[in-house]
Amino acid sequence: MSKQKIVLELSGGCCTPISDAALDPAAASEGATVFKALADPVRLRLMSVIASAGDEVCVCDITPLFDVSGPTISHHLRVLREAGLVDCQRRGTWVYYWPLPERLEWLSTLLSAPAATRTGTAS
Amino acid sequence: MSKQKIVLELSGGCCTPISDAALDPAAASEGATVFKALADPVRLRLMSVIASAGDEVCVCDITPLFDVSGPTISHHLRVLREAGLVDCQRRGTWVYYWPLPERLEWLSTLLSAPAATRTGTAS
DNA sequence: TCGCTGATTCGATGACTGTCGATGCAGCCA
DNA sequence: TGGCTGCATCGACAGTCATCGAATCAGCGA
Numbered sequence: 001m002s003k004q005k006i007v008l009e010l011s012g013g014c015c016t017p018i019s020d021a022a023l024d025p026a027a028a029s030e031g032a033t034v035f036k037a038l039a040d041p042v043r044l045r046l047m048s049v050i051a052s053a054g055d056e057v058c059v060c061d062i063t064p065l066f067d068v069s070g071p072t073i074s075h076h077l078r079v080l081r082e083a084g085l086v087d088c089q090r091r092g093t094w095v096y097y098w099p100l101p102e103r104l105e106w107l108s109t110l111l112s113a114p115a116a117t118r119t120g121t122a123s
Numbered sequence: 124m125s126k127q128k129i130v131l132e133l134s135g136g137c138c139t140p141i142s143d144a145a146l147d148p149a150a151a152s153e154g155a156t157v158f159k160a161l162a163d164p165v166r167l168r169l170m171s172v173i174a175s176a177g178d179e180v181c182v183c184d185i186t187p188l189f190d191v192s193g194p195t196i197s198h199h200l201r202v203l204r205e206a207g208l209v210d211c212q213r214r215g216t217w218v219y220y221w222p223l224p225e226r227l228e229w230l231s232t233l234l235s236a237p238a239a240t241r242t243g244t245a246s
Numbered sequence: 247t248c249g250c251t252g253a254t255t256c257g258a259t260g261a262c263t264g265t266c267g268a269t270g271c272a273g274c275c276a
Numbered sequence: 277t278g279g280c281t282g283c284a285t286c287g288a289c290a291g292t293c294a295t296c297g298a299a300t301c302a303g304c305g306a
Contacts, residue, residue, distance in 0.1 A: 028171065029164045032164040060252070070253070093252055193282085193283070198264075215274075216283090252303085260294095266287105270285070272283085273280105274280085
């Protein structure tokens, strides 16, 4: 749970018709949403901080690492949360965040073999 | 640097300071740029079409697959090109695009183990 | 209960981005 | 050479996003 191994392989198929192997628009839209969540330096670092911690991280430990205001951090964390990349829980005064690795794995799959997602991408 | 199979581990240690394992801002900025290039449904499908073809693809074969105008396709292709995800060459009347897998591999690395990039990109 | 701290939400704003039509450039063919 | 086709670039515009300060909510301790 706090440690996982990811093995991925790039596939370089050579004979599949492009219109057949390509991502369908629905999967592309969902994928783009998740990529968009990581398409910001602050959010990418946030994700990195949370993921590399291996365990849950308190917001109060995250905020001082960045040069933006608290509300901005909160906004970015929400984007990551809505993208399914992290989840959080309030415990007393503090709020803790932890990564959801499945989503990252799904992204890796999308990157390595876009065609593979055609058969099952229902969220 | 260009391996075809990637095996990585998220650091599950309980004692690593998060600020130590996290992506440095420079790497985060570069990563965000590439993610941003994929953070659009049209571009993600474009990338998928080009990557899944396994070979170079003519723009004239790409354009009819999408519901946007030619200039828009051209714009998105340029974004992918500037992100280092694809490259192109004019051959006679037509322009051909092909994928640059190294960049996708680099992204996969970033996704699987953000901390791993410290050894290569730390200032 | 009251005040304090931590985190989120709200509203506003400046900057960026996706899209289009018009235009320009490169190459082919009659 | 002149006309045609394919693709890129330009300029404009509407929509989205990152960011902030102010306000609000949740929980703790005196």
